[in-house]
Amino acid sequence: MKRFTNYLLFLIVLILNLQVTAQQKWTLNECIAFAIKNNLQLQNASLNEKLAEVNYSQSKWNLLPEIGAGVNAGLNFGRSVDPNTNGIVNTSFFNNSYYLGASIDLFRGFMLQNQISYLKFRKESSEDNRLNATDDLAFEVMSAFFSVVYYEELLKIANAQKTLSELNVKKTQILVTTGLKAQTDLLEVKANFEKEELFCIQTSNNIASSWISLKKAMNLPPDQQITLAIPVNETIVAPIVADMPGLFKQHIEWSPSIRLFENELLASKKYVNMSRAGFFPSISLQAAYNTGFYETNKNADQQTIDFNSQIKNNRSQFVGASLSIPIFGKNSVRFEVKRAKLASEQSQTKLELAKQTLLYEMEQNYNELTASWKEFQQAGRQLEADTLAFHAAQKKFDQGMINAVELYTIKNRLANTTSQVLHSKLTYEMKKRILEFYKGKRFWEEEE
Structure with a gap:
């Protein structure tokens, strides 16, 4: 009997643990941390970094007899x-x-010495490539995370609107029966109900697509179910003001995406010197x-x-x-040097292009951050007004003072405003984290 009691207690504890695990909600930082640990592309970038380290070590050993x-x-x-x-x-x-x-x-025309420097810059470039891949993965997960949150919240709004329309269908059927509403009003209400049913289906499809993107980035099995902790309760107090030209100069000093191209440029210059070694005895x-x-x-x-x-x-x-x-080698060394110089010029162009792309990307993200704050403030005020307008319109519709078209014009405006509040809030949360990253803070490494 005692053994059976102990076994029963063990099963109860196990079930409770499973329930706690099933109910655990994943925060954004936890999703990013899991992705960094399990993403296959990032693992491949780490292997490339180790390979570059091996090549650099070998180049130094090449100086020995x-x-x-x-x-x-x-x-x-x-x-x-x-x-x-x-x-x-x-x-x-x-x-x-x-x-x-x-x-x-x-x-050998200082070829071995230049090769050491060349592979050193390639090693540093591989390290920057891994860091840049980590940052890109974090933003990919964040985008998919907020996409799931947005569509799930949007589905709640859509279901609420559909429930309200279903109620209006029943009310209108009664009013038509009693002669207080025309048959056309009932048809209009039913048409809007079917439209909202379609929107719920489309939103559910978007949720499924967003989950696929998130699980792919995290390297989660497609059939594994997790629950996200929705960060929608934070209060937006004031807009964030930033000196973008100064922030850009600060960011490019440590940004892996820029250092990657800088090291590639330095490596290409060393490769030019390596190619010139063919001219020397x-x-x-x-x-x-x-x-x-x-x-x-x-x-x-x-x-x-x-x-x-x-x-x-x-x-x-x-x-x-x-x-x-070397006396004559069909000008092979000379052409190799020319190719190396052209490759170096390409690396210089890639660096300037990366800086230009980053500059406008930062400007665009800051503009969207500011715009989302303004939209959130205005959408909040409009939501209050649309809510009052809808309640008044619903009463008028129930009393036969307005038709279904007028009611649903106001109702749809309320639904659009509600979704706009959600969209601007989540956009602000995303852009705020991106701005923190530009300042040198990898937000996913901080405790929530």
Whole structure:
């Protein structure tokens, strides 16, 4: 009995935990944090960053000498060359040789040094690309998040309007029966009810599409259900004023989207210097150590000299240098330098274009922030007026003083105003967070 009681308590606790989990609401910051951790494109950007780090580390190691060693062993049969005397012999014999060598580039037109700088800038560019991809993902999630919130709230407004229209259909049917309303009023009310039913269906479809976009960005399974914490209860106190030219100068100093192109430009300049290395001669130094054991190496008694003695006596060393001077290579180096210069000019243009795009993007977002605040204030006042007007019109319609067209003109205006209040409020919340980002605050990293 005690065991059964413990098992029952365990099931109750498990069910309660599942209910708490199911009822948990995801905030915007939690959605963004989950997306950053699980998004596949961001994971790919992280792998590219690690790959660039490996390439940069390899370039520094390229300055060191290359060292290699080898061992050869063989058994010769029949007519062959004696490796000890280089003479022709017809007997079988065993030979064994050892090799140790090293080489280093002394000068290659500073190609290796420029390659280190080039890959360093590429590494920093990959890091900026990951940070920029993270920022883009955060805004993608935020856009999808607010899109879901907007359409879900809009559906509530639409359902309320549809419920009101359904009530008016029943009222009008009674009024038509009693002769207080014409049949045309009933048809008009029913037509508006069907129109609002269609709008509810369209809004539900938009909700489904918005959820797909959000789950894709978060890398959530399509069938996994979550609930969002709707940030619509915050009060807009006053408009946000910002010095956009100054904010732009401040933002481009740390913006990954700009630093990305700056590092690409610096890397392209280093690549030009790398290409010029082909005009210069190259100098390298080599050194080698060889020894071996040969069964044909015999003493005066025609006995094969022992292994240790041969390894010691057959030693040979080599030290040398090589010089390679380019004379004519079909102008391949010259054209490579030209291509590198043109690529560098393209990088410069891309940087200027990125700055220009960012400048107008910041101006547009600030303009939309200011406009949404003004619209919210005016829409709020209009909502109060439209609400009073609708209540008055509904009473007049019930008393037969106005027809259905006049009633629904006022009713539709109220619905549009309500949705406008919602739209301007959510737009303000989005643009406010974007402006905080321009100031250097990644809002999704802050505690809510």
